[in-house]
Amino acid sequence: MTTVEEPARRAGRIRDAARTKAEILKVATAEFARAGYTGARVDEIAARTRTTKRMIYYYFGGKEQLFTAVLERSYAVIREAEQDADVEGLDPVAAIRRLAELTFDHHEQHPDFIRLVSIENIHDAEHITASETIGSLNSPAIDVIGRILEAGRADGVFTADVDAVDLHAMISSFCFFRVSNRHTFGALFGRDLTAQDRREHYRTMLGDMVIAYLTAGGGER
Amino acid sequence: MTTVEEPARRAGRIRDAARTKAEILKVATAEFARAGYTGARVDEIAARTRTTKRMIYYYFGGKEQLFTAVLERSYAVIREAEQDADVEGLDPVAAIRRLAELTFDHHEQHPDFIRLVSIENIHDAEHITASETIGSLNSPAIDVIGRILEAGRADGVFTADVDAVDLHAMISSFCFFRVSNRHTFGALFGRDLTAQDRREHYRTMLGDMVIAYLTAGGGER
DNA sequence: CTACTAACTATCCAGTGGGTTAATTAACCC
DNA sequence: GGGTTAATTAACCCACTGGATAGTTAGTAG
Numbered sequence A, B: 001m002t003t004v005e006e007p008a009r010r011a012g013r014i015r016d017a018a019r020t021k022a023e024i025l026k027v028a029t030a031e032f033a034r035a036g037y038t039g040a041r042v043d044e045i046a047a048r049t050r051t052t053k054r055m056i057y058y059y060f061g062g063k064e065q066l067f068t069a070v071l072e073r074s075y076a077v078i079r080e081a082e083q084d085a086d087v088e089g090l091d092p093v094a095a096i097r098r099l100a101e102l103t104f105d106h107h108e109q110h111p112d113f114i115r116l117v118s119i120e121n122i123h124d125a126e127h128i129t130a131s132e133t134i135g136s137l138n139s140p141a142i143d144v145i146g147r148i149l150e151a152g153r154a155d156g157v158f159t160a161d162v163d164a165v166d167l168h169a170m171i172s173s174f175c176f177f178r179v180s181n182r183h184t185f186g187a188l189f190g191r192d193l194t195a196q197d198r199r200e201h202y203r204t205m206l207g208d209m210v211i212a213y214l215t216a217g218g219g220e221r
Numbered sequence C: 001c002t003a004c005t006a007a008c009t010a011t012c013c014a015g016t017g018g019g020t021t022a023a024t025t026a027a028c029c030c
Numbered sequence D: 001g002g003g004t005t006a007a008t009t010a011a012c013c014c015a016c017t018g019g020a021t022a023g024t025t026a027g028t029a030g
Helices: A017-035 A042-047 A053-060 A063-083 A092-109 A111-122 A126-130 A140-155 A164-180 A182-189 A196-215 B017-039 B042-047 B053-060 B063-083 B092-109 B111-122 B126-130 B140-155 B164-180 B182-189 B196-215
Strands: none
Touching: A017 A042, A017 A053, A017 A063, A017 A111, A042 A053, A042 A063, A053 A063, A063 A111, A063 A126, A063 A140, A092 A111, A092 A140, A092 A164, A092 A196, A111 A164, A111 B111, A111 B182, A126 B182, A140 A164, A164 A182, A164 A196, A164 B164, A164 B182, A164 B196, A182 B111, A182 B126, A182 B164, A196 B164, A196 B196, B017 B042, B017 B053, B017 B063, B017 B111, B042 B053, B042 B063, B053 B063, B063 B111, B063 B126, B063 B140, B092 B111, B092 B140, B092 B164, B092 B196, B111 B164, B140 B164, B164 B182, B164 B196
């Protein structure tokens, strides 16, 4: 009724390349995390965007490149978070525990990122490997751990023979597994690793484990 | 050449339901592990089998049920392996270390299983949850750990306040992550967690970590 | 030897999904 | 304000994919 043509009008048809691109990335991140690389549908991503499918190909080239872009952005977010990790001024033991807790918190707060990493591993990390922006710059977390380890050994409190990368692997494995495998673990053992009333328990457990390992008498083995 | 007709002949056209079913399962396991649930192609699975696609639907009903069957069989294999874990007669510390090493070895030897579990987690463990054969029976590993923990606490060597399920999570997380995330970890930090010349290093590291945690003075935190 | 059933093969189909072609329009430059 | 380009839309394409239909043959019971 009323004024004839132009039904509803294409409302927000304002041109903003940056915004459109960012919106596609955001939606794509959620969709890839939800359904996996193959399971994600380009049409579905487009539908949840204010743009069309063609825009995805216009800006990213294809599904594969879109997924790579999603990974690149996700890793960039993490790196930023790691930059903010402030453990200066703490003694080595407290610093490591703090860092482990930060890792724990970060994994908990970004389940979508965990899923993307799992998905990328299913695909043998081929996108990350091909990407130039991801593989190059090292994680700041490694440097921080390295410095704490050094200080701890100088103090004589850390006796374990590990380097920063391996310790990072140890901490990450616990945090990552708790989120990534919570579904199968819950189904198999009837225990929700991410239940809120167990959160502190696991957070403490992680810190205890790492510190115990680092400060162990060195007698065992 | 030689005898005319019947080119090669449908050689092994012998009827054997069990063998056909087993072959489909075997091929499907590899294909799902390789490409993920959505990425796996029923046609491809059929092609790698001595049978046809129709047989898959004949025996399993559909792609979804086939994947569930693959998971069920994979978990059954693990359970069998866990049954064989012989740690009787060892003192608690040695027993736990041995069990951790067995877990380590098993994860290393079954990367396809790791991938399947990762894939199933991406799908929120919906297949396992729906399956009747998997969720029901508990893992024998939990019972073994439980008994060792009890003995260790009775001896006074284990001071940590953990139960069997959580300790299993701790051990599994390290072993699982090392295999499941080796690609992204390698790409990011330039370290191959599954390199053969590092194998002993990580195996020892795992045992040290778990024992240190269990026997820690309990002073920290 | 016949009849019957389980195991198996060949072929087709409708919907889907990544990608494309081509036309349109907003913004920016001078 | 005319022209150029970047951003955007609409419609189409066709290989692929899970699944289905229907027909065939090996084994076996009587």
